[in-house]
Amino acid sequence: MDSWFQSKWFVRIISLAFAILLYVFVTIEVEVDNPEDNKPIFSGTQKEVELLEGMPVNVKIDSDKYVVSGVPEEVDVSLEGAVSILTPVVRQKNFTLFVNLTEYEEGTHTVEIEHENIPKELTAYIEPKEIDVTIEERATGTHRIEVELINEDLVPKDYEIKQPELNVDEVTIVSSKAMLKEISLVKVFIDVSNEKESIKNRELPVNVYDSQGKKLQVSVRPETVVASVEIERPSKEVDLEIPTTGKLPNDLTLKSVTPEIEKIKIYGKEAEIDKIDKLNSKPIDLSEITESKEVTVDIETPEEIVISQKKIKVNVELEE
Numbered sequence: 001m002d003s004w005f006q007s008k009w010f011v012r013i014i015s016l017a018f019a020i021l022l023y024v025f026v027t028i029e030v031e032v033d034n035p036e037d038n039k040p041i042f043s044g045t046q047k048e049v050e051l052l053e054g055m056p057v058n059v060k061i062d063s064d065k066y067v068v069s070g071v072p073e074e075v076d077v078s079l080e081g082a083v084s085i086l087t088p089v090v091r092q093k094n095f096t097l098f099v100n101l102t103e104y105e106e107g108t109h110t111v112e113i114e115h116e117n118i119p120k121e122l123t124a125y126i127e128p129k130e131i132d133v134t135i136e137e138r139a140t141g142t143h144r145i146e147v148e149l150i151n152e153d154l155v156p157k158d159y160e161i162k163q164p165e166l167n168v169d170e171v172t173i174v175s176s177k178a179m180l181k182e183i184s185l186v187k188v189f190i191d192v193s194n195e196k197e198s199i200k201n202r203e204l205p206v207n208v209y210d211s212q213g214k215k216l217q218v219s220v221r222p223e224t225v226v227a228s229v230e231i232e233r234p235s236k237e238v239d240l241e242i243p244t245t246g247k248l249p250n251d252l253t254l255k256s257v258t259p260e261i262e263k264i265k266i267y268g269k270e271a272e273i274d275k276i277d278k279l280n281s282k283p284i285d286l287s288e289i290t291e292s293k294e295v296t297v298d299i300e301t302p303e304e305i306v307i308s309q310k311k312i313k314v315n316v317e318l319e320e
Contacts (some may be wrong), residue, residue, distance in 0.1 A: 162229065
């Protein structure tokens with residue numbers, strides 16, 4: 001034994017052991033005093049927080065008997081835990097959020113949003129965590145759909161929009177009895193801005209409003225309808241007349257006034273073009289003409305129609 005203490009290697013080993021014990025003691029004490037400053041050696045055990053926005057919320061209830069209001073469609077969820085466990089959950093989003101109302105009766109209740117299929121190693125923070133929900137007896141009703149065309153003023157004036165057609169005339173609305181009484185209008189909107197061709201089979205959402213124009217959140221069946229709108233460009237041909245004004249010099253007479261076309265095509269809404277049988281050009285001033293020649297004149301056009309061309313050439317023939 002005395003020879004061991006006299007050995008320099010034995011003293012070195014004992015010193016190293018004391019040094020290791022001292023390091024372990026100091027490390028443990030530091031971790032106890034500053035637990036949040038600890039960083040694991042392996043990245044797979046390092047804790048992180050991930051925010052998942054817009055996660056859907058399901059409702060567990062007898063949907064054949066009750067309707068529920070107050071449940072948000074989406075909430076935000078923060079998940080905290082080891083990266084090795086957190087990463088696949090964030091990537092796959094294979095968990096569900098729900099409110100369980102199977103044990104509740106009609107009325108208003110404060111309930112928590114719960115979750116399932118989130119690993120127990122992760123901590124979930126749901127915002128909002130608690131919500132106020134109202135459970136009411138389920139009721140159904142039918143309403144006729146109205147159609148409103150928007151941005152008609154942006155359609156060229158020479159195009160005409162026919163009556164829209166829907167694949168269904170009415171929808172079934174599922175909600176509470178009280179909510180059904182508030183429904184005043186069921187409508188779809190068709191945007192026709194700058195349209196020059198017929199709209200065919202455009203899918204549109206169905207909107208439900210109360211008497212104040214407030215949109216109501218109710219279950220509509222079907223949620224969308226298919227609309228078609230015939231858009232035409234009515235047209236017809238009318239006679240073109242070329243009036244004259246002023247007088248020729250005394251030694252000349254007007255033999256003929258011959259336009260390059262005798263009829264002109266006009267475009268516009270049927271009610272407008274039906275009123276028109278002929279168009280005039282601006283008068284040709286004969287006092288300014290001293291010989292046979294070709295002149296260009298403008299065609300006078302009513303504001304409500306469009307014509308195929310705005311100017312024409314006219315051959316003016318004189319004789320002595």
